[in-house]
Amino acid sequence: MYLTRFRVNTARPGARRLLSSPQSLHAAVMASFPALLPTSTNTGGPRVLWRLDHNAKAEVFLYIVSPGTPDLTHLVEQAGWPAAAASPDTPGWQSRPYAPFLDRLTTGGLWEFRLTANPVHHIRRKDGEPTKRTAHLTPVHQKGWLLDPVRQQRAGFRVVEKPQDKRLLPGGTTDKKYEHHGDRYELTVRDERALSFAKSREDRSPAHRVKVVTVTFDGRLEVTDADALRRTLAQGLGRAKAYGCGLMTLAPVPSPPKPEG
Structure with a gap:
């Protein structure tokens, strides 16, 4: 497996078109793998995942996790810096083997x-009506989705709690009804985006539009099942993976500053 990073040149018209259309970006990502067809279905093994990180207006990164190495030449031409990527040593993206990192994961890390x-969650508006999948729209419920004990257990991690001296609220809670939210966990939710687009170019009727709400979670976790977490990192977490959801990345926890003197 490979982890790839590509910086998007947001000043280019091609980049703006891709950033405004999850379907177009998904197609561009899938076109990076000559052996894969865009219509390929996943059977539980490694799949292609992607995510956009909007760090700043002019700093947008595309991350890809994939079974093989991608060729992003077409993305460099549409949405990168072609002149800077003219040298074989600087193709315009960085790909690294992912397996060595995954092998380092251990329980308790x-x-x-x-x-x-x-x-998302499933609701029934009235008795006898089929349940309908609906997006969580408030930060407290969005956090609750990720903090769900069953979801975390299956994914192989748990979001860690803040030390008491770092909590801004007594006990880290805002309300007894939501005692697993509030200020208790090392978890923030941001960058909510409501996406709405046609399923196909041929069918643009309002009834057939795809609507997806995405959010970005930043936090700190403890590995509870290293094998399960490896599967999560390789296969994604949650729905809407074709539209830039599900890709989790990890980074080392910074070392605490050394005391002076």
Whole structure:
């Protein structure tokens, strides 16, 4: 497996078109793998995941996790810096083997993480009506989606709690009804985006539009099942993976500053 990073040149018209259309970006990502067809279905093994990180207006990164190495030449031409990528040593993106990192994961390890996801739940508006999948729209419920004990257990991690001296609220809570939210966990939710687009170019009727709400989680986790977490990092977490959701990345927890003197 490979982890790839590509910086998007947001000043280019091609980049703006891709950033405004999850379907177009998904197609561009899938076109990076000559052996894969865009219509390929996943059977539970490694799949292609991607995520956009909007760090600043002019600093947008595309991350890809894939079974093989991608060729992003077409993305460099549309949405990168072609002249700067003219040298074979600087193709315009960076790809590294992912397996050595995954093999380092051990139960009990602490990591910082980032995840863009599509937090949803199923509701029934009235008795006898079929349940309908609906997006969580408030930060407290979006956090609750990720903090769900069953979801975390299956994914192989748990979001760690803040030390008492770092909590801004007594006990880290805002309300007894939501005692697993509030200020208790090393978890923030940001960058909510409501996406709405046609399923196909041929069918643009409002009834057939795809609507997806995405949010980005930043936080700190403890590995509870290294094999399960490896599967999560390789296969994604949650729904809407074709639209840039599900890819979780990890980073080492910074070392605490050494005392002076």
